Amino acid sequence: MSEKITISFTINGDKETREAAVGQTLLSFIRDELHLTGTKSGCEIGECGACTVLLNGKPVNSCLVLAVELDGKELVTIEALSKNGKLDKLQQTFIDHAAFQCGYCTPGMIISAKALLERKPNPSDEDINEALSGNLCRCGAYQEIRAAIKDAAKK
Amino acid sequence: MSELKCVGKAVTRKDAIEKVTGSAEFIEDRFLGPLLYAKMKKSTVAHGKIKKLDLSKALKHPGVKTVLTGKDYKNKIGLYLVDRDFMAVDKVRFWGEPVALVVASTEKAAAEAVELIEVDYEELPGVFDPFEALKPEAPLIHEELGSYEVVPIFYPKAGTNVANHFKLRKGDTEKGFAEADIVIEKEYYVPQMQHVPIETHKAAAHWSPDGKLTVWSTAQSPNVVRQLLAKAFEMPMHKIRVISSYIGGGFGCKAGASLEGLVVPVAQKFPGYVVRIVFNREEDMQGTFTRQALYSTLKTGVRKDGRITALEYKMIWDGGAYTEYGVNIVRAAGYSSSGAYDIPNVKTDSYCVYTNNSIGGPVRGFGMCEMQWGIERQIDYIARELNMDPLEVRLINGMKKGSTTASGQVVHDVDYEKCLKTVADQIGWGKKEQPEKGKLRGKGIAGLVKCPAQPSNAASSAIIRINEDGTAHVMIGATEMGQGMLTAISQIASEALNIPIEKIDIKVPDTDFTPYEWQSVGSRITYTCGTSVKRAAEDALGQIYYIAANLLEVPVEDLTFDGKIVYSTKDPEIKATIREVADSCKKCTGEGIAGPIIGKGSFVPKNMTNLDPETGQGNPGMFYCFGATGVEVEVDIETGVIKVLQLATSIDAGKAINPQLCTVQLHGGTIMGLSTALYEDVRFDKGVMLNRNFTDYKIASIDNTPHIESFIIETPETNGPYGARGIGEQPMIGVAPAVANAVCDALGVEFNTFPLTPERVWRALKEKK
Amino acid sequence: MLSYEYIKTGDLQEAFKLLESREHVYPLAGGTDLIVGMRGGKFVPELILDLKDIEEFKVLTEDNKGITIGALVTLNEICQFKPVVDNIPILAEGCHSVGSYMIRNRATIAGNICNASPAADTSAPLYCLDAVVNIIGSGGSRTVPVDEFFNGPGQNALNKGELVQSVTVLKPYPEGKGVYFKASRTGSVDLATVGVAVQSWGDRVKVAVGAVAPTPVRALSVENAVNEYGEKDWSKAAALVNNDISPITDLRGSREYRYHIVEVLVRRGLEQTMGV
């Protein structure tokens, strides 16, 4: 039984009303229903952070949220960061510092970093560690990610 | 060489904007169209006969299209030793081996139907330890081993569990030991680890009515996938198209072919559908390659002055249930078995042994992390025994220009000494720092070397098309899994063509359109594909000159090209823009000169040979890349927690095509090495993989990764493009032994295995007391 | 994708009815245990009851009784709540040591204790603080001391039809210092191999430990030695913790290492809270 529930929400600034299957995770809803494939799946148990999105402005693991919980909420995914071809400053500093290799963790990293800069415009190393410890990067771009975030903070 | 314009510069990654905006397509993002979902039914025993496999309930489940078993696949598959069925036939050899594949119109229906399949096994005695597997009375895991097809450089022993025995005999070890003042013999153990790229393995297949098969795959090597599928399904290659996307990390686990073939017969049965299979994290960890465990014994004879006179290395590898790829790791570790050292007398036996553990296979380093763990720990034992500085022992024995490897290959473009001294200087070698109370500090160093482990006919090719406006497309078959290949290759093309990199387009491969590449493995692409691209560029450039010479009616020798304009060196007013050359290709009279410009280049190594089957002597290395790692640690003597205070790494890249990306690679490999040194090992209980998710299998995260100082050393590789050699795997190799050497320096206790978990350190300290 | 019903209600009475309407009803707070457990087949709900509209569960207040943390308050909110940070930092540390920043944006303290893992990181601090769990059901409300709330791995004291409304840390707050030490394999996002909370009240101390018994436990032997017999040798006192625990071997650590490390951390806790 895949019951569906109608939900209304804001996605990257636009209001939407959709049907969401009960039992579907927000991650799957974002990728398979909203077709926003920038958000990635790496573990489905909240450990890797590849699926990080902003829910009401806060970074969460979208694999640990039910799609139906989106009702009445505001969702921001990586796609929202570069509006009209202009990159977010974090996206630019990630490029400048080559803060990724395969790029699979990158959307989640940038979302986490974005939320960090919102709450702490001048993060220390510890702040960065705290904010990003749930975002795994097997390519090991951590040192460059740290530098990119600090650089973005200056801009 | 004249001043380089693009090579050696930190140009921005070609895939940068796509990757930071979330628009980079990974393979799953391209599974479009009417979809079917495939899910595996997996074995619940590690070794057993399939007595009953009842699919009837699953087949009746709503939404289910079909259910396949191993018998639906006619042939086996394998890269070097064809020992693997797509799914188990009659018998399972590891826990979690697929026994059936359910295909349904939704993922949910497929998952539900998997639960409805009934399987009965007659359990067979399992073998989970290669030493047990070597005993004459051990149960056989592959009864048919003698009949398997094998590349003739591997030596399986029919009627046993030995999938390969690599033998190496250099010099005379008896004589060498006789010359030695001391003999040290130690045992080492390196456990299994998992690659865990954040993107798991994924594939999809589509069959079109005209009999064309299209496969989308996370594979590191679309050409090898095509080759293996062509063979397994008895199809001509032009009827198979393998498409690659950006790969979310590979590290070896996506080399060869893995899950692609599973969905091929399904696609054939349901033309028009895209049949997808996506491994979840648990399936990925347990069902794809793991790094083979290595049990080894290392015996060295050493003179009082620190010179190693003889080495005997016995390696027993836990190859797991299938070793189609693993046999070559065992070979590579064998022919490299003296590590970064010039040892005159070497005797090595490296055995690949079947067990009922998960499938062994390639991981970053391809046997070198495992094999050089022993070497680099042993050097520290030697130093301690002789009361010498471990750095000194490394310098005395380390390879230099003209040294010979274990296989007798002479190395040329080497500055290992510089690699070692650079990291030693960085971490303040020889200076002892004052620790905090309750803690001890130590420093350690380890060296490393690796050549690409590839067959001597592993080839590469490239095509460059010059557009009418003078921009260019570079077409290659290598894959982009983060290593920065697209960027480095574009830089080589830009340099050789003298066309700015912004005017060069490059894409990930599609076997229908991009030329042949053996595999994106072994840190070989910059060298092999880079050489092909350079040749293709030179070919294209030749055509540019040819056309310009005809157009301008001056001899080719008088022409030069500055990236925009071809002009006569005698009279710069005689000139044509690249646009004019590329576009018109004809004289003003209308007479044609040549068609569109298409440069081609290909490469196969000329300096490799096969190895003597008895002595393992010969030239297996296309190039050798050296490096070193230096570490300072502080250890909490009560908790056993290791804190890395300093981490330095040096790699001799020959020429860093892109220093920024090269540095990022150095960091990445070093972090992966550190993660294995401190945290990672796969745990099995009678073949059952216990830690198969990120809750139980831990890898380094940002908050436990220290700052790394990295050094790119540039001793040009004579035959490499612009002097470059590959460096992708290397930075990982020295980290675990360097950490262990440092911890040993701090605590005075030895570790012959890792990871150095707090508990392991505590135990070692307790035993010392 | 799983099959179950999902209902979100803000009405407590309706919630109680729903809880009793099926055999397997799971309340949903942050979902960080629940959704992981469902994916792994550990929880097979017929109904998921989303609590997030229940206003009564959103309180986070300090009054003359103490600090009350509603069942829907996230761990990150607790870590930043000034009265917690100022008065009972041990709890802030416990909450902060759970998972990652993203996890703590969803995870709740109620979920942490309802899940009843012996390694639950908020538990040892709550044990030290003599916190109480405020339970509500169709039959009314009741209050249970936190150490009576944990019944065994995955077992809590809730009866069918009941929910945790909030957790209260009662006044008076400790006058001394409190620390929470977590030993784990990586020191990063990881479950506790051992968790140790030590809180001093003037010259008295409370000690609780996690992941070394089927539930978190108070290290009463240690407390007794210090509080009743005036033991000042913290090593000796800490060694007594072995009487209070029964650790097992698992992927995160062996029984022997747990015995060892818990003793070390209790001693360090005593040193830091009671002075060397």
Ligand SMILES: Cc1cc2nc3c(=O)[nH]c(=O)nc-3n(C[C@H](O)[C@H](O)[C@H](O)COP(=O)(O)OP(=O)(O)OC[C@H]3O[C@@H](n4cnc5c(N)ncnc54)[C@H](O)[C@@H]3O)c2cc1C
């Ligand atoms: C990646 C990751 C890392 C983690 N790391 C840690 C860690 O380091 N330390 C640690 O302790 N935990 C850890 N956890 C576990 C988890 O995050 C915590 O236990 C969390 O506090 C649970 O809260 P929740 O709100 O998400 O609970 P939920 O998942 O919503 O609920 C948990 C259980 O309690 C029930 N429940 C929830 N609220 C109520 C209520 N008000 N009344 C009755 N029953 C209720 C649910 O039905 C469910 O059975 C981790 C989890 C993940 C995914």
Ligand code: FES
């Ligand atoms: S996929 Fe959500 S955290 Fe890994």
Ligand code: FES
């Ligand atoms: S860039 Fe590959 S996982 Fe982070």
